[in-house]
Amino acid sequence: MLFAFLCTDKPGHLQVRMDTRPAHVEHLNKLNAEGTLKFAGPFLDDDSKPNGSLVVVEAADIAAARTIAEADPYYLAGLFEKVDVKPWNWVFNNPANEQK
Structure with a gap:
């Protein structure tokens, strides 16, 4: 089953996002290699700065999805x-629904 993570950044935390981005990208690359990640990307504010994230994963149930998110x-x-x-x-x- 697919699960969407709708993540909202804390105000004033852009530097935390930037400092943590390499580890975050590595984490998503691992999920992608495992086939768990379906797609992901940041939400943007009015100045085109990231202020949240949308991540969609495949997981057995909501508990497993929360474990991935956390x-x-x-x-x-x-x-x-x-x-x-x-x-x-x-x-x-x-x-996955495209005809081959």
């Missing part, structure tokens, strides 16, 4: 004000 270096560094983990159904433009 292992992210951004989460561990205290970057996020809020992280919502929600079951998600990828309907449109899902490459």
Whole structure:
């Protein structure tokens, strides 16, 4: 099942994001290599600066998805004000549904 992580950065924490980014990217690359990560990227503020994240993963259940979310270096560094983990159904433009 797919789960979306809707992550909101704490105000004034851009430097935490920048300092932690290499570890975060390494973490996502590992999830991607395992086939767990479906896609990810930052939300942007009015000045095009990152202020949150959207991450979609495949996990057995919501508990497993939360474990993945809480292992992210951004989460561990205290970057996020809020992280919502929600079951998600990828309907449109899902490459897994393309005919071969």
